[in-house]
Amino acid sequence: MTGLDAPILPTSIAWGLLIAFSILWVLLGWWLGRRNRTAEDHMLAGRNVGLALATATAMATWVTANTTMTAPQLALQLGVWGMLGYSLGALGLILFAPLARRIRELMPGGFTSGDFIRLRFGTFTWRVFLVVSLIYAFGWLVSMAMAGGVLINALAGIDYRVGMSVILTVCVIYTLLGGLRAVIGTDFIQTIIIIAGAAFIAWLTIDRVGFEAIHFNLMEERPELLSLLFPAAIMFLFNNLLFGVGEIFHSNVWWSRAFAFGRNVGFRAYLLGGLLWLPIPIVAGFVALATPALGINVPAADMVGPLVAAEVLGLTGAIVVFIVVFAALASSLDSLLAATSDLVTRDIYRGHIRPQASEQSQFRATKVIVVLLGLLTWLAASYRGELPIIGSLAELLYFTGAFVASAIWPIVAGLYWRRANPHGAAWSMILGSGIGLASYFLIGFYVAALVGAAVSLAVMVLSTWLAPRSFDWDRLSRDASTEEVRTA
Amino acid sequence: MMISSTALSVIVVVATLVASLTPILLLALFIRDWKKGCLW
Secondary structure, three states: OOOOOOOOOOHHHHHHHHHHHHHHHHHHHHHHHOOOOOHHHHHHHHHOEOHHHHHHHHHHHHOOHHHHHHHHHHHHHHOHHHHHHHHOOHHHHHHHHHHHHHHHHHOOOOOOHHHHHHHHHOHHHHHHHHHHHHHHHHHHHHHHHHHHHHHHHHHHOOOHHHHHHHHHHHHHHHHHHHHHHHHHHHHHHHHHHHHHHHHHHHHHHHHHHOHHHHHHHHHHHOHHHHEOOOHHHHHHHHHHHHHHHHHHHHOHHHHHHHHHEOOOOHHHHHHHHHHHHOOHHHHHHHHHHHHHHHOOOOOOHHHHHHHHHHHHHHHHHHHHHHHHHHHHHHHHHHHHHHHHHHHHHHHHHHHHHOOOOOHHHHHHHHHHHHHHHHHHHHHHHHOHHHOOOOOOHHHHHHHOHHHHHOOHHHHHHHHHOOOOOHHHHHHHHHHHHHHHHHHHHHOOHHHHHHHHHHHHHHHHHHHHHHOOOOOOOHHHHHHHHHHHHHHO | OEOOHHHHHHHHHHHHHHHHHHHHHHHHHHHHHHHHOOOO
């Protein structure tokens, strides 16, 4: 029986893997980013990314440590609906496909999601949006840094803080060196590693344990996990759907890619990426259902994936999980570091502190901000036990659900609804986040996004119905170009 | 209402099959983009 009392991967092997992959990512980051000369090169990789790299980066960024570790955790806690619900997160990518095309058409020279909100809805809504977006980005960053530390500690016995620090430092270095080009290039390799690794573990679990044994033992010990009418799980399914959509629609991680992908690439890349992402949480999550059949004691729910892999495959399983999760962590951490630093550079530094900042000073600022973000993330992840909201990975992730779901309708209305009321957009985010958070504490983590999205929709529709405005779409590209010329 | 062993196995096997083929598809797209000179 495997438990957390003893590491399942020898420390020397874990250090060897950490060092080898760290060197690989840093060298690739440096090599890919060596031709970056301007902030635009650094932030948007030349604005002409092709379909293969675009699809892979969409998938890799959306396959996070949360997918590889939380999907098994949710399967263990919520059963079949847990893993199916998580896989519905793919709809976020699929539904973003037409938005990516629209974004590129409306703002061919845009940089961030903040640029769009400011030009479309004005300063007040833009500031509310920045608060929502930055809370989410920071929550996501911390949850991934925590996942890295927890995984390395559980698998190899390396101190939580040391493991977390190594992963974070590596991502900061290569993002710093290569910007979005490094992020997208490494994402391609990381996608292949993650998917091949997860599929390998799933096939071997099927082969070694078998569906009959898995099903029989679940019926004996945890029948609720096989129930198709598990109320909390069904609520979770819809909550996760809205959470995923909210995350992708508002976050600069996805907007910066929409600006960076070549003309006519965004729609196809997000659609294909979403369809190929759909099975991954099922593949990663299903192994948790094998725990009763394997007789595994699971002392911490978010460690169930690695525990099953190590039980089924021994040392090989531990190595594969270690590499997969390291790749998953890096692929999302780098994207989030790059996109959040872009948002802070453009919308806080240039938008609020130095409006006349030149291209070169923005380039420098982006790099300083990546380092500062890494440092803040490290501090929060280091002292996670002392922060009241940071419990398990899933709890932290879904804490941000209220914020992100409340941004869905302002984004959609902003892109497609000419009459959308700008102040209504701000209040739909404020009230959606507030009431969504209240439901997180009063009802449960699985309803925060659901409530946040419902309140936000009601406010957006009501405010526009009561006080409709008219907007000239051409203003988006015209005003953005004027600002760039002024800065240059 | 419980999911049957067969239904569970169909869902998981199809998902794992798609995941197994994904790296091959991505590599094929990469080679195509590379040949057409539209990787970046």
